[in-house]
Amino acid sequence: xxxxxxxxxxxVQPGGSLKLSCAASGRSLSDNAMGWFRxxxxxxxxxxxxxxxxxxxxxxxxxxxxxxFAVSRDxxxxxxxxxMNSLKPEDTAVYYCAAARGQTVPVTSPSDYIYxxxxxxxxVSS
Numbered sequence: 333x334x335x336x337x338x339x340x341x342x343x344v345q346p347g348g349s350l351k352l353s354c355a356a357s358g359r360s361l362s363d364n365a366m367g368w369f370r371x372x373x374x375x376x377x378x379x380x381x382x383x384x385x386x387x388x389x390x391x392x393x394x395x396x397x398x399x400x401f402a403v404s405r406d407x408x409x410x411x412x413x414x415x416m417n418s419l420k421p422e423d424t425a426v427y428y429c430a431a432a433r434g435q436t437v438p439v440t441s442p443s444d445y446i447y448x449x450x451x452x453x454x455x456v457s458s
Contacts, residue, residue: 334358334447336429341452344419348456352414354429354449361447362407365432365439368414370425371451377428377442381414385435393440419456426451 340352354366367382381392381403392398402415412429430445439445 334361334431336431336447336449338427338429338449338452341427341454343455343457345458346420346456348419349415349417350419350454352416352427352429352452352454354412354414356410356412356431356447360407360410361431362410363435364446365435365437366403366405366412367430367432367439367445368403368412369428369430369442370423370454371428372425379440379442380427382432382437382439383412384437389437391438391440416454419454421456424454424456426453 335357338354363385365384368380369377370380371377379393383390383403387405390403400418405412428451429449431447432439432445
């Protein structure tokens with residue numbers, strides 16, 4: 333059974349940085365595109381970024397996110413990362429990683445993902 337475990341969340345001041353990790357266990361996910369989503373209280377889960385199975389292609393929800401966030405992966409470690417810089421209070425959310433059915437991106441709909449982590453809280457506040 334595949335398990336995804338996020339880590340790296342926490343409390344950070346506006347303008348700060350965090351790097352989230354998502355470690356997979358159970359089987360290799362090197363043939364799956366991977367994505368990051370986030371969900372704030374009272375809001376629907378929203379797509380943030382995704383990366384292709386081979387790590388050569390990335391896609392971000394918005395240009396503004398692409399300017400501040402960077403998704404990457406290390407298939408040898410079965411791990412995906414989300415580097416978040418210049419964080420803003422509106423980035424506060426629970427962040428989830430997920431494994432897609434296919435290998436290519438973009439994959440932006442939650443329904444296209446088959447495995448999900450439990451989430452890690454990111455709070456941006458002074």
